[in-house]
Amino acid sequence: MSTSMLRVINGETARELYPIADAIPDMADALSRFSTGQAYQHPRITADPPGHGGRVLIMPAASGDTFGLKMLSMFPRAGEKNLPGVQGVVILLDAVHGQPLAVIDATVVTEIRTAAVSALATERLAPAGATTLGVIGSGVQARGHLLGLAKVRPWESIKLYGRTAAKAHALAEWAGEQGIKVEVVGSAAEAVRDAEVVCTVTSDSEPVLQDGDIAGRNVHINAVGAFGAEWREAPSALVARSRIIVDSRESALREAGDVMIPIQEGLLGEDAIAAELGEVLAGTARGRIGDEVTFFKSLGLPIEDVVACDMVYRRAVERGAGDEISFP
Structure with a gap:
């Protein structure tokens, strides 16, 4: 079995790679494709784990040859550790072969x-x-x-x-x-x-x-x-x-x-x-x-997140940004 590389991209790197000005035309394309039935996304899944009053949102979507799964957490006690009220990651996969490509900070991408x-x-x-x-x-x-x-x-x-x-x-x-x-x-x-x-x-x-x-x-x-x-x-x-x-x-x-x-x-x-x-x-x-x-x-x-993360990932590959780890 061959070993592939998984790229981990933190929020600071994502922000440097993908400024809001660049995202505006990409989001216009994503929204247009969504509303005209040309984009795939699954309805948002909401989970309410018992015990601490938190909520987890799970959002799958696909754009071209890339599939993404976004997971956000919204927990009221996050502030006790000086953490944002909303945190999360996006996992990107190659939609043709199923190969995991990247894990990206979803908090910054959401912003x-x-x-x-x-x-x-x-x-x-x-x-x-x-x-x-x-x-x-x-x-x-x-x-x-x-x-x-x-x-x-x-x-x-x-x-x-x-x-x-x-x-x-x-x-x-x-x-x-x-x-x-x-x-x-x-x-x-x-x-x-x-x-x-x-x-x-x-x-x-x-x-x-x-x-x-x-x-x-x-x-x-x-x-x-x-x-x-x-x-x-x-x-x-x-x-x-x-x-x-x-x-x-x-x-x-x-x-x-x-x-x-x-x-x-x-x-x-x-x-x-x-x-x-x-x-x-x-x-x-x-x-x-x-x-x-x-x-x-x-x-x-979710299609907005996948389009944005796909652009972050492509730019990270081009510029050698982020951290690569062997996977699996």
Whole structure:
């Protein structure tokens, strides 16, 4: 039996190999292929191991000759060891011969591809000429979104609110070092008061937005943080009066509290989802229609992870990056 080499790629290396700007066109292609039935992915599997209140998400998908299996853990006690609240890996295999190719840090890849998808949604769904951005949240995804959205719009004003002021100011300082000017404000309402684009990137289970915060304005919202049928970042009234775009109808109707709760309350029907973002990108559905609130609910697709990790792996091979180990 011959021995092959398995490449292990950590988050720092993945970030160097695959900047968000490079991920944006790749995610457009992945989303378009998904929504037009040209990509394979299995519905997300959720496991709830007993004893410690954690959750594990298992997500298989294939892109071309590469198969990937993403596994994310979400455990409330991660902070006791100063670990991220979301951790995980992606395992890549050769989809022709079944050969394991790489193990890649999924935490960083998730940050990159999620921000790239929100950048695409902003590019296609935000009001024309939008130059004001409000961000609620100050964690990893907030950092990625500040970088990603800077690639698609020339923001004249960015206001940021985070529950922990020290984290928010540290993020604003980091953003300034990247050439992105961010103003830290004292409340979520203040962050979105004049914003034409809003990103909610929190770990909250209850709405961080209020309907009145967005009243009377044309706004695009990227709702990124909440995952699960009972978790949401936006109130029902706001979602009910918005044009709703999702990454996957099936996933949104099963896993997105932002969409499911208004349906359960009778404020929306299951047909209220106007389109998948991939349909908008493929030209088979319209995005923004005139003066309105557009609401993009992002859950993340396994095909996004496999496409991103395939690019990370290919670049790692080309540049000799990562660590190789004999396998099996």
